[in-house]
Structures are given as C-alpha cells and as structure tokens.
Amino acid sequence: MTDTPYAASSDSPGGPPVPGGGGQFADGTGRHEAPGRAGAAGPGPSRHGMAGGAGYPQFEGPGAAQYGEEPLEPAPPIAGPPPSAPQYGPAGTGPGYPAPQAKPDNPGYATAPAPGVSATGGGQTPGYYHSGAQALDVGRSLSYGWDRFRANPGPWLGVTAVGVLIYLAFLAIVQIFEPTSLFTVLFLFLVVLVALWLLQAVMIRGALYETDGYPPAFGSFFRFVNAGNVLLTALLAFAATLLAASLCLLPGLIVGFLCMFSLHFVIDQDYGPLEAIKASAQLVLANLWAALLLALTVTLVTVVGAAACGLGLFIAGPVCAIAVTYAYRMLTAGPVARI
Secondary structure (H helix, E strand, C coil), X not given: CCCCCCCCCCCCCCCCCCCCCCCCCECCCCCECCCCCCCCCCCCCXXXXXXXXXXXXXXXXXXXXXXXXXXXXXXXXXXXXXXXXCCCCCCCCCCCCCCCEEECCEEEEEECCCCCCCCCCCCCCCCECCCCCCCCCHHHHHHHHHHHHHHCHHHXXXXXXXXXXXXXXXXXXXXXXXXXXXXXXXXXXXXXXXXXXXXXXXXXXHHHHHHHCCCCCHHHHHCCCCHHHHHHHHHHHHHHHHXXXXXXXXXXXXXXXXXXXXXXXXXXXXXXXXXXXXXXXXXXXXXXXXXXHHHHHHHHHHHHHHHCCCCCHHHHHHHHHHHHHHHHHHHCCCCCECC
C-alpha cells in the first residue's frame, strides 16, 4: 500500500507540503522536529508521521490525524466537572442551585433557603424588613415614624409649616373680607380642602420615600404627577363620608376609616379613584382590628399635638404620616427600609 499524499489543512502555515507526510510539524524525513521517546538517539519516529492505511481521521478536533496518518487516540477524560458546567465557589453553589439566604445574625453567611422563601432567588431583600405582607404592630409603626422623623426633621418641619401657612391664610381671608354669602363661604371652604388634600398627598409622598430608605429633601415631597387622581379620590372619599355622616355620625366615621389608605394606593401604585377606595376598604377589612387601633392611636397623637397650642403638630403630623405609610407598606407587602 502506498502512502496517501499529504493534504494541507486550513490552519497550516503557508508554503508547499512537506514530502513524506507527517503534517506541518514533520521534517523532510517524515519525522517530528521534537525529540523522540526517551532513550532514542536523535529524532525518533513519531506516530503523527507514520504511514498507515487509514484514509480518514477517526475523530475530529485539535490533533486529529490527517490523510495518510494513523488515527490518534482521544485524550483521556479529565476528572471533575465538564468545562461546560464550571463550579463557582463551594460545592452546591452557582448556576442551577438555590440562591443563598442570609442568616439574621450574620448577613454575610450563606445558607439554604429558609422555610417559606423561594428557592429561585426570592426572599428577603437586604436592607428591608420583609418580602411579604406581615402583621401590623402599631407601636412599631409609631416608633418607626419617630425614628425617621428624627433622622430627617428639616424637610418635614418645612412641609408642616406650609400647612400652617395655609390655615393662617384662610383665617386672614375670613377676617379681612368677612364673607357673608353662602357661595363665598363654600368656595373658601373648598379651596382650603383642596390645599389640605394636596398637603396630605405631599406628606404621603415624603413618607413613601422614607419607607423606601431615601430621606427626602423638601422638593422631593412634591414629586407626584397624578394630582388629578389625588384630588378626585379625596373628593369622592370626602363626599361619601359627608353623605354617611348626614345620616348618622357613626356611618360617617366608618366610611372615613375605610378610606384611610386610598391616597396611598393612588400615589404609590397609581390606582384610579374608585379602584383606590375599594382597595383601601378591602385592606382595612382584612386587617380590621390592627387598622382600628392604628386609626385611634394616630387620632390621639394628633389631638395631643394640637392641644399644645398647635406646636405639637409639627412633630405629630410627620410622625403619624410616616406611621400610617409604614402600616400600609407592611400590610401590602411593600418595601420597608430598616432604620
């Protein structure tokens, strides 16, 4: 049998093929340029340059035999995981494994997912209290509101001062012009209501920033773009409360109580007016006793603040706004930043 002529491969360097076969690394005698086996004098025969009857390589890839060469044996398998599935860190970690969770006493320690935590990466977000709705602690709500206010008092005092100025402006208008017609009185009353509703929305916006973990600057309180839905929601809630109160005081209080989170749904989740009122009522009814205790506590704190010549409202107003927003976020599984 004669040797099959050498065929230059696509990755061989330029120039004519070397006579005698052996590929691009063989010399003119068909031998490798590298030394042969140990103990052989001079360049020894290489299996890459040996002629054989195999006309085609038996496997492909780097080092595969060319035409007229004996086929090479595949390289022995490498122990350990295949290259397509590298390991990252300790065994049991990396792609395809559950995301590690942090122990409460050691945030940097990775362990298996805790019961009730998703094995695909869901769970507690670092810096936040929870990833699901939790029971409401009213005392914790007020404590959270106080701590957040104490850490960022300046902007909150400024916003509260705006509310005081609105009230003083109303008194000044009434004293100066002494309106007597019913239309004028109702008009001024409506203007004050609109201003108070917008002020309430401003404080809710600031409280949402606080629960997100970003102490707001003064200008950040006014960053909401759905003022129309805010006013319409507040107007519908006020009208329903007033209508219920015209029948009896207790139904009016109940309606107002059910609407306590309606502006939160508008500002935080961009709900429509009717949708926000419905969502607020459902949330209150689902957490009736906790929400009732929160409403009574906030009312008591506000009354005590107003009793101190109104100066206590500079503290009571921001603290209560943050406390109610904290409760809303806890009950709706929203983010609540740690203090």
